[in-house]
Amino acid sequence: MAPKVREGDAVVALSGKWISWAHTAFAYSAFIGALVTGLFLHYHKIVENEYYGYPQEWFPSVSATIGDRYPERAVFQFFIAMTSGPRLLLVFLWYILTARPNTSLPKIVAGVGVFRTLSCGGWTYVTSTDDHGWHDIFMISYLVATLPWTLGCLALSPNNPKAVKYRKILAGSFFGTLVPLIYYFIQHKVHKVPGAYTIYAFYEWALILFDVGFDAVTALDFDGFELIVRDVKGSSRGKTRQVADAVLEKQKDKPFGNIFGAQFLWADALDAAADVYNGFVFWSMLTSLGLTVWYFPLWHMGISGYEVMVMCTVSPFLLVNASLRSLVIQNVRLVHLLSLSGLLAYLARTPEYRLFSVAFGVSMSCLAWTATWYAERSQPSRLESRILAWSIGLVTSSVAKFAFQTNNPIWPIMHAQNGGWNKLGLLLAAVAILRSTRTITDNRGGVDLADRPKTSPFLASLGLAGLLFGLHSLLSDSSTMILWVWEGFPVRGPIAANGVLTIAAMAVGILSGILFKGAFLSWTNLLLAGLGAFILTSYQNWFGYMGALLLATTLMASATPLITSAVRHGPVSFGLGFLIYNVLVLAHVWVVAYAFVPGGPLMREHTNWVMTATILFLGAGVYASPRSESINTKRTRSGTTPRSRHASYYTYVLLVIQLIALATSYLRFPTNDYVPYHKEDKVITAGIWTIHFSLDNDMWSSERRMRDLIKELEIDVIGLLESDLQRIIMGNRDTTQYLAEDLGMYVDYGPGPDKHTWGSALLSKFPIMNSTHHLLPSPVGELAPAIHATLDAYGELVDVVVFHSGQEEDAEDRRLQSEYLARLMKESPRPLILLSYLVMKPNEGNYHTYVGEKSGMKDIDPSDWDRWCEYILYRGIRRSGYARVSRSTITDTELQVGKFIVGQPESSNERINEAQVPDGLRFPSLFRGQGVRDHRYHVFDEPRYFV
DSSP: OOOOOOTTOOSSOEETHHHHHHHHHHHHHHHHHHHHHHHHHSHHHHTOOSSOOTTTOOSOOHHHHSSSOTTHHHHHHHHHHHHHHHHHHHHHHHHHHHOOTTOOHHHHHHHHHHHHHHHHHHHHHSOTTTOHHHHHHHHHHHHHHHHHHHHHHHHHOBSOHHHHHHHHHHHHHHHHHHHHHHHHHHHHHTSOOTTHHHHHHHHHHHHHHHHHHHHHTHHHHGGGEEETTEESSOGGGTOSOBHHHHHHHHTTTSHHHHHHTSOOOHHHHHHHHHHHHHHHHHHHHHHHHHHHHHHHHHHHTSOOSGGGGGGGGGGGGGGGSHHHHHHHHHTHHHHHHHHTHHHHGGGOOSHHHHHHHHHHHHHHHHHHHHHHHHHTTTOHHHHHHHHHHHHHHHHHHHHHHHHTTTOOTTSTTOOGGGTOOHHHHHHHHHHHHHHHTSOOOOOOSOOOGGGSOOSOHHHHHHHHHHHHHHHHHHHSSTTHHHHHSOOOSSOOSOOGGGHHHHHHHHHHHHHHHHHTTTGGGSHHHHHHHHHHHHHHHHOOHHHHHHHHHHHHHHHHHHHHHHHHHHHHTOHHHHHHHHHHHHHHHHHHHHTTOTTTSTTHHHHTTOHHHHHHHHHHHHHHHHHHSOSSOOOOOOOOTTSOOHHHHHHHHHHHHHHHHHHHHHHHHHHHSOOOOOOOTTGGGTEEEEEEEEOGGGBOTTSOBOHHHHHHHHHHTTOSEEEEESOOBOSGGGTSBOHHHHHHHHHTOEEEOOSOGGGOSSOEEEEESSOEEEEEEEEEOOSSSOOEEEEEEEEEETTEEEEEEEEEOOOTTOHHHHHHHHHHHHHHHHTOOSOEEEEEEOOSOTTSTTHHHHSBTTTTBEESOTTOOOOSSEEEEEESSEEEEEEEEOOTTSOSSOEEEEEEETTOOOOOSOEEOGGGSOGGGSOOGGGSTTOBTTBOBOSSSSOEEEO
């Protein structure tokens, strides 16, 4: 038995502050020691990056300093090992200092501290050379854990003014440094500005100083500790007031204090997570409905009849009947479980059956959610919780699509082979439903007479319709509004990886609705939404995106009051709301599909009309909403309302989702270090492919199959047509994001969804120096998009044009387009390659405008008479090969590929055998004969090569 130590005795007495100082000394020694060693031994090597070296870059980044070179790496790892002991003791002492009864926050912060310590060891001892994937995982985990660690320490700080002051300064400096850090990283990585990486390096080193300095402040708090542990000031007995106590005391009558002052219970947290996942499933099914409907008019090239399935959302009309309403509310768990047919739909191999299964699932889900909200109408806190879950479910869906490059992994167009997580998603959905439907209020009475709305349910339904459509069309994918404001290269606005900002704006909107309930029923909020919509539709690049963020915030903040208003007006408002929402969805399609639908010319290119209607409908909802808060918020003995207690858990879930989005953004940021397949031969392998909106013949998402074919054909530059998927009926997707990131290519997404085209996109292994988007003359038919880009190919500028002409029926459109494009190509002073969809026979009609004197262009193979849609033309560059590859079941159009040699002049049309062609200029033999996966050289049965 250990000897008893009387009060005042100390076998070894060590002040706790020395733990902090030891941690600080070892940590700084690790970084500074590696820096000094590197500067003396390998200065020119560690300041060099992939673009520049000394003297443009003259100071090394942290990663270059502590990387793989000896002895810098050894110095860094030695001192980091020495840091680990004091680090774990620091976390332990902080827990002892801040632990108190009836709160779990100190345990959570301590857990984060231990996790952060372990992840630091991970990226220190597993370098990017050892295993790049795990190195990044450890690094991202460390960075993500820094946020809750910092905020948790600030919240739990003892009431020590000096320590609190330094923590605030260092934390503010740390997070403030992230802004210029990211800016200069983009300047280096995207714009390749000389010297930008050196400035970035200084900010990166500043982060290290602030990060370690923040933990060094604990020395001021640990001064009251002695080890072997004797607490001479009683700091660890929960008697001292913390900063969080003071803040919550001041805020106890305000929303912030109500929400974050509640006791944390894991059971309630799991309930909130289950509710949110249930909301995620709703949005996953709703966003898949239009996608599965779209398959049929896509293949019918017009109205197919299956479009009527979009009306499955009006199922809430059934609740108007009192008997049916009572039946559904009493069996809402069963209705939710029936809705899972929308997730089971992926098991149906026949497209029609898959659509029917999705439509039934969406119908049941709309019915179940409406019944749940209506049943909770007499319990304001529970009603708000259900609406929050539904709203955060949309954020979760958007984050899932962000992580999976705009595909939702539980959609019915996904399966295991193309990246789907259907089985796991279904299992979690069943568990979430069973937990979240344990308690549903069965309120068959009504609201009090004094609380009955005085306006028509129709106005409330307009507000609900505007809300649903705005959320679905603009916020169901984080990159939708980014593509609205995209203008090409050089990059002057947000890129897909910046979708985390859209997600953050959505979260800010939800939190604003929680903290400032009632403020978002005002006309001011509507004016802000209108302002955001105006900026988004009128401007491009970053300024246009600012409007998008404003619109995202106001839309999400409006969800709770508008849905609450609809509940007060009864189930009929939901039936009408979904019906009007469907009308908006169709109008949203009509603006681009006007050439194929009845009454289409009336809506042609009028996205502004649809946006205006959305804002006006939101205004009707504001008018129909109560002018004052009618919710009873009597306090419980603990000083918090039920509403606040429940809202806190949804806030925690939302913060976790934001951290996931932040980590995803880091992983998805482009590296811009792409290399062509045969750089030693200075060859450009260029292709053109009409991808049929990335739905294959059997209604499966086709990105991965496309990826495989493009990679195996070793294509350096490819034009993709029918690539604009950023509409409700196409799932608000973007195939180019997955292809560009997986294949390692720069990408120009082409004219955005607000330009009313079917899309054209360019992917390139070569840097895109400049690109311009064109909408060619189309007085009658569909708009014809084009991208005119200039590439840096092996140090020489080469132009590439990607173009989709109008339909066969619109002869005058196609004639005007041929003249416009011929003039554009003629005016280019550089070698040029046209990757196009022209709708003509060789040597007839507009062919002589595209090929010949007017354009200066040549046909890649004038002897190929069996063409109609896709053509490759060139000028001022040597063409060496041409191939046509069958499509399999990916799309309805083949893939055409040409090989060009940079720096060599045009040659004759004389063909040669493959044996005379150098290996680096040959097409892969993989596709000869029967080929692979039903892809093979067809028409000629082999590639053609030219002198």
